[in-house]
Amino acid sequence: MPRPIRALTAAGIAGVLLAGSAVAPAAADPTPIGRDRLVTSHRTSPEEARRVDRVPTPKLDWYACYDYAECATVRLPLDYDRPNGATTEVAVLRVKARDQKNKIGSLFLNPGGPGGSGTNIALAAPYFLGDEVLDRFDVVGVDPRGVNASQQVRCFPSVKDQTRAYEGLNVAFPYTKAEEKAYVAASKRVGKGCSTTGRPLTGAMSTAEVARDMDVLRRAVGDRKLSYLGFSYGSVLGQYYANMFPDRVRAVVVDGVLDPNAWVGRGRARNQVQEDRLRSAQGAYAALREIMRRCADAGAELCALAGTGDPLAAYELVARRLKKNPLVIEDPDFGSYTVTYADFVSATLSGLYDQYGYEQVVGLTAELLVLTDPATAKADRQRARAAVARVAAQAKQQRAYDFPYDNGLETFLGVDCTDGNHPKNAGTWPARAAKADRRDPYFGRIWAWATSPCARNTWTVRDEDRYTGPFDRYTTNPVLVVGNYWDPATNYAGAVSAARTLPNSRLLSSDNWGHTAYGTSACATGAIDAYLVRLTLPRRGTVCVGDVQPFAPPAGPELRRAETSKSALAEQGEPRPGEPKQLPPVVPPLPAVGTLTVR
Template sequence: MRISGPPGRRRRCAAVAAVVLTCSTALTGSPLAAAGGGPAPAVPAPKLDWAPCAQDRTYDCATATVPLDYAKPGGRAIELAVVKRKASDPGRRIGTLFFNPGGPGGPGSVQMPQMYELFPREVRDRFDIVSWDPRGVGNSTAVNCFADAEEAEAWMASRPTGFPVGERERKSWIDAYRELGRACERRDPELLRHVSTADTARDLEQLRRSVGESHLTYMGISYGTILGATYANLFPDKLRAMVLDSNVDPSAWTNDGSRQAVLPTMLRMGADRSAAATLDRFLSLCGAAPVARCAFSAGSPQATRDKFDELIQRLKARPVEAWTYARAVADAVSGLYVVHPGWTDLAGRLQELWQGRVPAAPAAPAAKPPLPVPYLGEEQGAAVICGDSPNPRDPGVFAALEEAGATRSGDAARYWTWAAQPCSTWPAAPADRYAGPWNKPTAHPVLLVGTTFDPSTPYEDAKAMSERLADARLLTHHGYGHTALLNPSRCVNDHVSRYLADGVLPPKGASCEPDAPPFRAPEPRGGIATGGGGTAGAVKHSA
């Protein structure tokens, strides 16, 4: 989850990512609940005219029309691009699973098809999997602050890569994002006020009604966990099953409901500490592996950490063409999201830089989305996070915040501090922001999955989510990377499948191991891990 990054990196992460009771009868005439708890005007469920998608006929596509403002259902309407993959075993079909791929700003019409094979087989067999581009994003009615692609690329080139270093770069960074906000406000100020997570949760409720499900079955990763928690508290009686993978602490996201933020969002979440710990583990495991498996290995964990520190110092003094120190740090954090092949590829890029060569760009995802890949500018995610999550409003304080953060988590704090700085000059405030409470009793319990070495959403946030929600069970993934979905564990998948299909939660304290630890080949593995932190049947690894 982030707003900014190296050129093209956010789009590449958006393309791969940086993240989850069997009743299925139609619901009619149920009014939507307002954020404050009172009823909002009843809104008819949109009609979904499903048809095979033009680019991939194994998927069905539809367009949902919803109100821009649910308080004014007769006013402006917007469109949502919706995509569906039907259950592969229709004779055993249970219902519809809605999926949000994170972000904010993740286009479900692109990412769900690219991630489809990562869903557990039992889930693919028994559920129609439906995703959509949230309002403001992608192929839906989207926030787009530029007249054309050339104007967008010119803006991208106007600000530093990764994060700013030094007074001159800080000024150009702040000026660039201030101008981005102004451009967005000029083009569609009304849309900017209506792209909050609460708005999207209401859209999700409408989509649930549209497919004829009496209760929601949902999986959300990364930012999708905040969307899920918001829905669960706006519509607690409509929850059938919900899997939230790589959780964001709702109190950190909303700043405990206060608009007066001292720290940026990502530092409140602890993303800097988690990224630093994951980077350290990457270097340690790389150093323990032979060069054949980790190109950046220096023969031992300590020697490899020292080698990385030396590389960073070199890049501070002299970039390798466009690869500056800040770009290398941003690439290191982003490169930790997906272990296979991401960690191996990251080690290769670091080794190229060590040898003074420009690294090759990461390969594009192989999966072809059923809808055209849309414009995915940074303003789409910014419009959501800057409205939902308070940040310091004085851009001048971020240099000091960066230095303070660096004392606790090094260069990762510099990256994550500036990721939220665009919000300091963002011009729009949301018309409808949900900031709690988070503990409304739900019709059924929620399953949380937390990964212990996650470079974006810390495991501590998963524990916090388990404490905030009224009825949730935390499954610990003793693994690496951002989301268990993108970093598979058969053990996690078994628990998720059993819960989604039959409502069976893992035992309290259950934990799982990844299928393939970093820099090691996959090994045969057994079934579900048991309670009390045990890992019966799961692969052990050096962590």
């Protein structure tokens, strides 16, 4: 029996949270790519070609690592305008194709973030990529400059200095006036630290620089054109590459798509908070509303919160209570914890990233509905206390900045603050975040505050060679753009916009739950795999549906629930020959802003 494809959530991989089944067949377009093409692809600009092509092809000195992979490091120009100047070390990992005789080439992966580890997601490839992809490609992951095993960015000289600077960021997001004041002050300190101590690397971490690195490494692994699969923020990297090097594209797939024009912020949008352009919160709120609607339709037998009458009203009631009075929990196992309104929203957003997250959302809401009601019986309060305490304990652990030096926030900001245009003054964020929250309830604030250190007055380091468009280049082969209706981080509208902008692209839509679509169904996974391997596209208008739907039995018999990474891996049964028996413990979550897992 074929090995079931695992969603990335089940493998616990790099925070790229996926889900599950097909509604429409992922049939290939009957017209082969290239037939009757009326437009010749754009060419790499002479300036961009000169930057990357004069860099000698690196020799990758591979060595065996992690039992089944190969690792290498390479020094690449810090500034491609000065190919013989300063360099930065970049880490690369590959898992070789199982069928080397029929190998197509290399498939580059990026998990998102920004700041996610490419080497970690490549190492995890045997657990979530399809068999045909694993057979035909060397899977290659690159840690972007500044990240993980590559030369790390550090915005402060010591953990002590970093901890003092970050004081004020130890909330999921600021809500009270005092929290906002402290968060703004910390944002300014972080922006200044990254613009001084963090240099020169913080001024050389733009997505454009990573795309240039990837083009040089494409040559290094011996590929004439690039094959690429990028998730979430990895969609930005894929679109940058496609537009900077349009004639060097073999197959680019972007899943969980951010509109690159919104990412950058051009024209009048340059003075907007990035969330006002991306509208991640809009997608998250739509998902929350739909879960609560389905809960009500399912009834109390399948969704306990339906017994309240209106599940969304119950969520709103909990939110109002926590805004007024944070909940203090005394638990014998977890100690004393305070659950704030921001913790509640953050935990909700975390749940929305996962295919089974609707259970966390309604379960936590039901428990807090009990615990925030002074009239609740003591026995009922005891039953609800333990689960909520676990959430609070996890949030407290996520927000800890302590030994060793954790540069997760700095890797995220080093890309986002450099790529995008942001408002000048961090002091304007409270009003901007409040406006975003009025527009997109609950989640407007949490997404808006993510970029407060990027304020131009304090984040002053720049990359003169960042790429700001155009994003409408005609690529040699199409870009497959995959968008999920209920994505809480990369709004489906971003996929629609990106597909409209790229003239040689195909939009694949998916009605699955969680963040991104690969691994959710035979439809979504099969369509992506077919394009990567055979360069055949799904039919226009194809809509896939995830196997996991809220309050309904799973549609796919091979899709099993996984509570943790370890249990998920244990469920897979015996690995195929040459595959590891367990995933090495080297796959951390994505960097976090407060308790927010970023894109």
